[in-house]
Amino acid sequence: MKVGFIGLGKMGRNIVERLLEKKHSVYVYNRTKSKSQDIAKLGAVACSSHKELCAKLATPRLIWIMVSAGDAVDEQLAALEPNLSKGDIVVDGGNSNYKDSVRRAGKLKAKGIFFFDVGTSGGIEGARNGACFMVGGDKTAYSKLEPLLKDLAAPKAFALVGPSGAGHFSKMVHNAIEYGMMQSLGEGFDLLANSGYEYDYAQVARLWNNGSVIRSWLVELAARAFEKDSKLEQLQGIVYDSGEGKWSLQHALEKQVSVPVIAAALFARYKSRDEKRFSERVVAALRREFGGHEVKTKK
Numbered sequence: 250m251k252v253g254f255i256g257l258g259k260m261g262r263n264i265v266e267r268l269l270e271k272k273h274s275v276y277v278y279n280r281t282k283s284k285s286q287d288i289a290k291l292g293a294v295a296c297s298s299h300k301e302l303c304a305k306l307a308t309p310r311l312i313w314i315m316v317s318a319g320d321a322v323d324e325q326l327a328a329l330e331p332n333l334s335k336g337d338i339v340v341d342g343g344n345s346n347y348k349d350s351v352r353r354a355g356k357l358k359a360k361g362i363f364f365f366d367v368g369t370s371g372g373i374e375g376a377r378n379g380a381c382f383m384v385g386g387d388k389t390a391y392s393k394l395e396p397l398l399k400d401l402a403a404p405k406a407f408a409l410v411g412p413s414g415a416g417h418f419s420k421m422v423h424n425a426i427e428y429g430m431m432q433s434l435g436e437g438f439d440l441l442a443n444s445g446y447e448y449d450y451a452q453v454a455r456l457w458n459n460g461s462v463i464r465s466w467l468v469e470l471a472a473r474a475f476e477k478d479s480k481l482e483q484l485q486g487i488v489y490d491s492g493e494g495k496w497s498l499q500h501a502l503e504k505q506v507s508v509p510v511i512a513a514a515l516f517a518r519y520k521s522r523d524e525k526r527f528s529e530r531v532v533a534a535l536r537r538e539f540g541g542h543e544v545k546t547k548k
Contacts, residue, residue: 250273250274250311250396250397251273251274251276251305251306251307251311252268252273252274252275252276252306252311252312252313252397253275253276253277253278253302253303253305253306253310253311253312253313254268254275254276254277254278254293254312254313254315255277255278255279255299255302255312255313255314255315255316255325255329256279256314256315256316256325256343257277257279257281257284257285257288257315258315258316259373259376259540259541260315260342260343260369260373260376261279261315261316261376262284262288263373263376263377264313264315264342264376264377264380264401265277265288265293266288266291266377267376267377267378267379267400267401268397268400268401269291269292269293271400271401273397273400274294275292275293275294276293276294276296276302276305276306277289277293277294277295277296277302278295278296278297278298278299278301278302282295282297299325299328299329299332300331300332302332303329303332303333304332308334308336308337309334309336309337309338309393310333310334310337310338311337311338311340311393311394311397312329312337312338312339312340313340313342314326314339314340314341314342314343315342315343315369316343317343318343318344318345318346318349318491318492319345319346319349322341322343322345322349322353323349323353326339326353326357330357330360330362333357333360333362334362335360335361335362336361336362336363337362337363338362338363338364338365338390338393338394339357339362339363339364339365340364340365340367340394341353341364341365341366341367341417342367342369342382343369344368344369344417344420344421344424344491344492344493345366345417346417346421346492346496347366347385347414347415347416347417347418347421347496348414349417350364350366350385350413350414350416350417351413351414353366354366354386354413354414355413363386363387363390364386364413365384365385365386365387365390365391365394365416366384366385366386366413366414366415366416366417367382367383367384367385367398367416367417368382368383368384368385368416368417368419368420368421368423369381369382369420370382370383370420370423371403371406372538372539372540372541373539373540373541374539375403378403379401379402379403379404379406380401380402380403380406381402381403381406381407382398382401382402382406382407382408382416383407383408383410383415383416383417383419383420383423384398384407384408384409384410384415384416385409385410385411385412385413385414385415385416385417385418385419386409386412386413386416387412387413388409388412391409395407420493421493421496421497421500422497424491424493424494424497425493425494425497425498425508425511425515426511427467428490428493428494428511428514428515428518429510429511429513429514430465430467431467431514431531431532431535431536432510432513432514432517432528432532433510434467434468434471434531434532434535435527435528435529435530435531435532435535436528438450438453438471438527438528438531439526439527439528439531441453442480442527443527449475449479450471450475450479450480451472451475451476451479454468454469454471454472454475455472458472466539467535467539470535470538470539471531471534471535473538474531474534474535474537474538475534478534481527481530481531481533481534483546484530484533484534484544484545484546485530485533485544485545485546486521486526486527486528486529486530486532486533487521487522487529487533487544487545488517488518488521488522488529488532488533488536489518489536489542489543490515490518494511494514494515494518495515497511498511498512498515517529517532518532521533533545
């Protein structure tokens, strides 16, 4: 397939590499031109503008946007719209708020353009080797997107979960669950750190990840983080967030759904920006391992 791709950050570049590996023709645009030129060495076609990108794609076009949530997505759509035609498909694979996705889909639908909100999970490794995709959008147009998702996803790891907004809503909830899981792991290792025993945390994490009830990729990532820095002494316990936990809590309040674990995990992240407990260093390390997210190191 011929695919247009906008946004070559950590996730975007790895997705493009996988598309190229799967023999798709990928036309890329990135605000920082050097990133487009760099990926062109692997076979992508670098474009200098949205207009050029659209001109190189035969209709109906398929264009994937992978940029930060919020204004950045609207800016890319505004630049694309004048160059799109009826029947084209635009995908937002980032972590947008589902309400924004519903708004964007409605605006493009009025022009006969299909918009899919695709929640993407699996971190950098998933983007390169097979991720999980939660898709929201038009059921009839989905068949045109499905072959691409099949090549990008891990086995059985993609599905149309509902109409516009449903993909990003499910990813929002997914990330809120992730907050709680990481927080519980962080607090568990904090208990170990304050036990009076001299645990090898990497050993414990590896042990837990073989046959135990809590075995998971997050526990595997914990082992990896401790192997790099046995007591995470190079990290500050400051845990950032990209918004999904807050959006989930806001929705829970609106619908009167009880989510105490998610709420506590979100508030722990806010608190971490003042206090530097071991549990927060564990969560910061986990986020760095799976997503390459920013951490604050000790000077």
